[in-house]
Amino acid sequence: MAKGESAASLLRELRRRQGHTLRSAASELGVAPSQLSRMERGERPVGEAATQRLSDYYRVPAEVINLATGRVPADIVAILLAHPEELANLRKKFGP
Template identity: 55%
Template sequence: MPSTPSTANLLRDLRRREGRSLRSAAADIGVAPSQLSRLERGQRGMGPEISDKLASYYGVPADVISIARGEVPADVVEIILSNPEAITELRRRYGPASSASGE
C-alpha cells in the first residue's frame, strides 16, 4: 500500500533538514535509493521495521512517523477516549489558528 502524502512529505523534509542526498541517506538507512525515493514520493508503503529505521536515522520519535502514516498509538487512543475534551484543547493550543494568534 502506498504511503500517505503527509508521510512522503515528512520523510523528504526530514532528509532535507539533515542536508543529506537521497543516495547517502538510503545507504545509511540500509535501503536502496529507489526504495527511499518511492517512500518520499508516496509510491510505496512501509512496515514497522523501515519506519523504525527511518525514525532512528532522522532522530525523531517512532510515533511521529507512525502518526504521519495514519497510525495512532494505542495509548494515545486510550487517552483521547478517556478525555475527549483533550482534542479541543490540543487544537486550541497547537493548531494553525493558535500560531496565527500568537499563542
C-alpha cells in the first residue's frame, strides 16, 4: 500500500468507525467536504497543520497519522541512526 493510500485508508476508517459522515466531519474540522474527500482518497496530502486537527477530532495520537503519511518522528529516526542494528531486530520481530 502506498503512503497516500495508507493515510487515506486510515482517515476514512477513523471517520467511519466513529460514525461521522463526510460532510459532518468536514464541517467540524473546518474544511470543505471535497478537501476531506480528497484526503480520504489519497488525492490530497495530509499536511502537518491538518494532522493535529485530525488527531484531535478522531482522538488518536498525531504520530499515528504522521506514520501513515510516511513522516517518522525525529526522535525515532535519531534512535535508529544511533542503533542501526535495531532495524534488523524490528524487521525480524514485526516484519512480514
